[in-house]
Amino acid sequence: MRHAIALVLSGGSGDRLSVLSSERAVSAIPFGGKYRVIDFVLSNCCHSEIERVGVLTQHAPTSLHDHIGSGRPWDLDRRGGGVRILQPYLTREHAGWYRGTADAVAQNWDLIEASRASQVLILSGDHVYKMDYRALFHTHEERGAAATLAVTTVAPSEVHRFGMASLDRSGRVHQLDEKPKATSARFASMGIYLFESEVLAEALRGHPVDLVLDVLRPAIESGQPVYGHGFEGYWEDVGTLPSYYRASLELLAPEPRLQLHDARWPILTRDEERPPVLTLPGADVESSLVANGCRVAGKVRRSILFPGVTVEPGAAVVDSVVMQDVRVGRGARVDRAIVDKFVQVGDAARVGEGEPPAGPEASGVAGLTLVGKYALIPDRARVGRGAVLGVGTGPEDFVGNEVRAGTRIPDHPAHADLG
Amino acid sequence: MSASRYAFILAGGLGTRLCLLSERRAKPAVPFAGKYRIIDFTLSNCVNSGIFDVGVLTQYHPTSLHEHVGIGRPWDLDRTRGGVQLLQPSLDSVASEWYQGTADAIFRNLVHLRRRRADHVLVLSGDHVYKMNYDPLYAFHQANYASVTVAVTEVPERAASSFGIIEIDRRGRVVGFEEKPRRARSRLASMGVYLFDRSALIQWLVEDAERPESRHDFGKDLLPRLVARGEAVYGFRFNGYWQDVGTLDSYYESNLAFVSDPPPLDLNDAEWVIHTQSADRPPVRFEPGGRAERSLIANGCRIAGRVVRSVLFPGVTVSRGAVVSESIVMHDTQIGRGATVDRAILDKEVAIGEGACVGWGEEAAPNGACPEHLSSGLLVVGKGARLPERVRVGRNARIGPYVAERDFAGDLPAGGVLRGPEPEH
Numbered sequence: 090m091r092h093a094i095a096l097v098l099s100g101g102s103g104d105r106l107s108v109l110s111s112e113r114a115v116s117a118i119p120f121g122g123k124y125r126v127i128d129f130v131l132s133n134c135c136h137s138e139i140e141r142v143g144v145l146t147q148h149a150p151t152s153l154h155d156h157i158g159s160g161r162p163w164d165l166d167r168r169g170g171g172v173r174i175l176q177p178y179l180t181r182e183h184a185g186w187y188r189g190t191a192d193a194v195a196q197n198w199d200l201i202e203a204s205r206a207s208q209v210l211i212l213s214g215d216h217v218y219k220m221d222y223r224a225l226f227h228t229h230e231e232r233g234a235a236a237t238l239a240v241t242t243v244a245p246s247e248v249h250r251f252g253m254a255s256l257d258r259s260g261r262v263h264q265l266d267e268k269p270k271a272t273s274a275r276f277a278s279m280g281i282y283l284f285e286s287e288v289l290a291e292a293l294r295g296h297p298v299d300l301v302l303d304v305l306r307p308a309i310e311s312g313q314p315v316y317g318h319g320f321e322g323y324w325e326d327v328g329t330l331p332s333y334y335r336a337s338l339e340l341l342a343p344e345p346r347l348q349l350h351d352a353r354w355p356i357l358t359r360d361e362e363r364p365p366v367l368t369l370p371g372a373d374v375e376s377s378l379v380a381n382g383c384r385v386a387g388k389v390r391r392s393i394l395f396p397g398v399t400v401e402p403g404a405a406v407v408d409s410v411v412m413q414d415v416r417v418g419r420g421a422r423v424d425r426a427i428v429d430k431f432v433q434v435g436d437a438a439r440v441g442e443g444e445p446p447a448g449p450e451a452s453g454v455a456g457l458t459l460v461g462k463y464a465l466i467p468d469r470a471r472v473g474r475g476a477v478l479g480v481g482t483g484p485e486d487f488v489g490n491e492v493r494a495g496t497r498i499p500d501h502p503a504h505a506d507l508g
Numbered sequence: 509m510s511a512s513r514y515a516f517i518l519a520g521g522l523g524t525r526l527c528l529l530s531e532r533r534a535k536p537a538v539p540f541a542g543k544y545r546i547i548d549f550t551l552s553n554c555v556n557s558g559i560f561d562v563g564v565l566t567q568y569h570p571t572s573l574h575e576h577v578g579i580g581r582p583w584d585l586d587r588t589r590g591g592v593q594l595l596q597p598s599l600d601s602v603a604s605e606w607y608q609g610t611a612d613a614i615f616r617n618l619v620h621l622r623r624r625r626a627d628h629v630l631v632l633s634g635d636h637v638y639k640m641n642y643d644p645l646y647a648f649h650q651a652n653y654a655s656v657t658v659a660v661t662e663v664p665e666r667a668a669s670s671f672g673i674i675e676i677d678r679r680g681r682v683v684g685f686e687e688k689p690r691r692a693r694s695r696l697a698s699m700g701v702y703l704f705d706r707s708a709l710i711q712w713l714v715e716d717a718e719r720p721e722s723r724h725d726f727g728k729d730l731l732p733r734l735v736a737r738g739e740a741v742y743g744f745r746f747n748g749y750w751q752d753v754g755t756l757d758s759y760y761e762s763n764l765a766f767v768s769d770p771p772p773l774d775l776n777d778a779e780w781v782i783h784t785q786s787a788d789r790p791p792v793r794f795e796p797g798g799r800a801e802r803s804l805i806a807n808g809c810r811i812a813g814r815v816v817r818s819v820l821f822p823g824v825t826v827s828r829g830a831v832v833s834e835s836i837v838m839h840d841t842q843i844g845r846g847a848t849v850d851r852a853i854l855d856k857e858v859a860i861g862e863g864a865c866v867g868w869g870e871e872a873a874p875n876g877a878c879p880e881h882l883s884s885g886l887l888v889v890g891k892g893a894r895l896p897e898r899v900r901v902g903r904n905a906r907i908g909p910y911v912a913e914r915d916f917a918g919d920l921p922a923g924g925v926l927r928g929p930e931p932e933h
Contacts, residue, residue: 121790121791122790122791123790123791123807161581162788343795343796349790349791349793350790350793350808350810355787355788355789356788356790357788358788360786360788362582362781362782362783362784362786363775363776364541364542364543364775364776364782364804365541365542365543365804365805365806365807365819365820365821366792366804366805366806366807367767367769367771367803367804368800368801368802368803368804368805368815369769369801369802370801370802371801372800372801372802373799374794374798374799374800374811375794375795375796375797375798375799376794376795376796377793377794378790378791378792378793378794379791379792379794379805380791380792380807381543381791381792381806381807382776384769384776386769389794393791394791395791397776
């Protein structure tokens with residue numbers, strides 16, 4: 090695909106993912122036991138032979154930078170092309186911050202021009218799916234489209250989260266409604282747009298802010314050939330806490346819709362060199378994903394353990410997502426929780442205990458407890474269901490060795506610099 | 509300083525005593541501890557000690573080694589200056605034969621020193637499992653004005669006769685060196701780690717090459733001779749874990765040692781990472797009914813059966829109802845439903861049919877083809893072999909690479925042998 094460049098939009102501030110995204114972009118959030126969300130899109134690019142990729146980012150980009158680096162894991166460390174991280178910058182004319190998706194693309198137009206790409210593929214870094222973009226290019230070229238958007242079907246209860254497209258029988262898009270309450274349109278836009286470079290260049294002259302509202306919609310309304318390309322595989326926007334947690338646990342189904350064990354379409358990531366999983370006497374692991382570097386001596390059920398997690402004897406981890414290098418102490422229990430990196434759960438501590446609180450919960454998901462990076466949960470402490478422990482929560486935040494159900498401990502700024 | 513360090517790694521070892529495992533791969537390329545190859549330990553020691561210029565000498569079945577080391581990416585050895593070079597014997601002006609011994613192998617590659625300003629040359633073996641910082645060895649060597657320093661480690665008395673045994677005086681000077689002595693006079697064994705002064709090495713190798721009676725081997729000829737004539741040969745004691753994975757039994761035992769807590773080497777040490785070529789594999793998937801105790805299980809495995817005291821390399825599938833105990837199972841091997849595998853080493857891409865019983869019965873007649881390697885009850889199955897459903901395979905059996913279902917005439921008794929097809933060239 091020498092004629093195309095892909096731009097991955099991963100500037101999304103992920104307030105919706107609570108403490109998980111307080112220090113990182115949504116696309117840098119760990120997912121699936123060893124990946125970051127953006128790995129799916131970068132792997133798709135790699136397998137679809139797209140050799141030039143720009144990643145547009147502005148919200149807490151540090152962990153994204155560390156992760157992508159020179160792009161080696163995706164064979165995107167190239168002399169010509171490869172991956173580039175595109176941060177907002179200052180010029181004499183403007184202050185730089187991306188005002189919206191179209192503005193972000195416009196500010197990096199010189200890169201697209203220099204690449205002499207005849208087509209520009211716009212992707213979102215917050216989506217989890219496996220897709221061969223070559224099929225999208227095929228549809229686009231076959232129809233002679235000015236722009237083609239990938240669409241998929243979603244449940245009627247979900248339409249309010251998406252841009253909904255109405256297509257005629259030839260696949261041409263007649264209408265695009267952004268996040269409608271109700272609609273007759275059957276197809277949700279996946280946030281994947283393929284443009285002819287000339288068409289996009291022309292549209293950007295009017296200083297649009299948003300790609301859908303200010304570029305695609307006017308193009309459709311003015312009668313330009315905009316087509317839809319149907320995609321039937323698994324696709325999930327994990328940019329909200331409920332969808333992140335649901336998509337994570339769905340990986341543990343007997344026949345998961347997203348197959349990670351797939352030698353033909355492996356998800357590539359920056360692999361930390363860790364030894365194989367060590368299971369010790371008393372280990373009891375079922376229906377779970379456990380990554381290299383873990384040491385398990387306790388019980389694990391329907392959970393995802395990222396590299397380097399230790400589950401001590403007598404401990405139990407149930408219905409939870411536990412990220413890198415967390416230690417779950419002897420006899421501790423972690424139930425229905427997302428535990429971020431480097432957290433220490435003290436011996437006999439309880440995370441996610443008792444009844445869920447009545448009324449709205451700090452985590453926003455029924456009964457789900459969140460523990461931010463570096464939190465230290467003291468021995469025998471209790472963290473009630475639905476509580477949110479901010480980044481760097483320490484023993485001083487516990488009252489009577491307890492954080493009550495549904496309460497929220499704010500981030501400790503002292504940890505913000507640690508990355 | 510780092511730029512002036514250069515290391516040769518001898519990786520041509522036949523590893524005959526590893527039987528099937530090294531039949532089609534050099535010993536340094538034999539898989540170890542769930543995801544590594546034996547040479548990873550030495551290569552990682554080099555880069556962790558700041559040695560980024562390494563020549564790997566290969567000779568015997570180099571394909572899997574070449575594939576594994578490649579351009580050295582996992583070890584950060586893909587460099588503009590230095591990095592890793594794979595040195596295969598070639599037809600040239602110096603000699604046009606295979607390497608005769610370890611000294612000959614270095615002698616024939618002296619040309620690689622010419623372009624380098626290294627004052628010292630480190631000669632290592634790719635056959636050993638250990639974590640060692642070579643910095644103190646360099647410091648010791650220089651402090652003693654040594655011409656060559658040999659790293660030594662204590663071995664059990666009964667094992668002493670299979671090593672180069674060294675006697676050192678109180679100042680660390682080597683006063684005796686005997687290769688595989690019948691009766692050892694010390695328990696200090698050479699680790700096959702030698703640090704030479706560049707000029708001394710060149711002089712000695714040239715000299716050795718001219719001796720017709722020499723076997724051109726460091727341990728057998730060169731070092732004993734240097735000690736005998738009073739050269740400045742020193743011994744540097746190393747007290748950490750060091751394992752020569754020489755025989756099938758020691759290979760098996762040292763792999764299983766890694767399922768104990770704590771393991772003999774901390775492989776999870778962020779300060780001394782053992783790097784390897786890892787394929788992108790998803791995390792281990794434990795299915796309902798899966799269970800694994802006291803085991804090492806690498807990414808990409810799928811566990812729906814039981815695993816006890818075993819080492820599973822990436823991509824192994826243990827189907828429902830299957831039981832794998834006290835075994836070593838390499839990459840992408842499939843264990844069918846209800847099959848049992850006990851005290852076995854299964855090489856890569858083996859398929860065990862449903863209900864098969866591998867490691868069956870109490871009888872333990874030694875292997876018919878190689879009783880010297882297979883008599884302790886352990887059985888081996890070569891790469892790509894396919895075992896039919898419900899077949900029973902006795903202890904000490906040997907099933908060659910790429911044996912197919914139709915090659916079985918029925919159960920294979922203890923000590924039985926099934927040869928695979930001849931390798932295609």
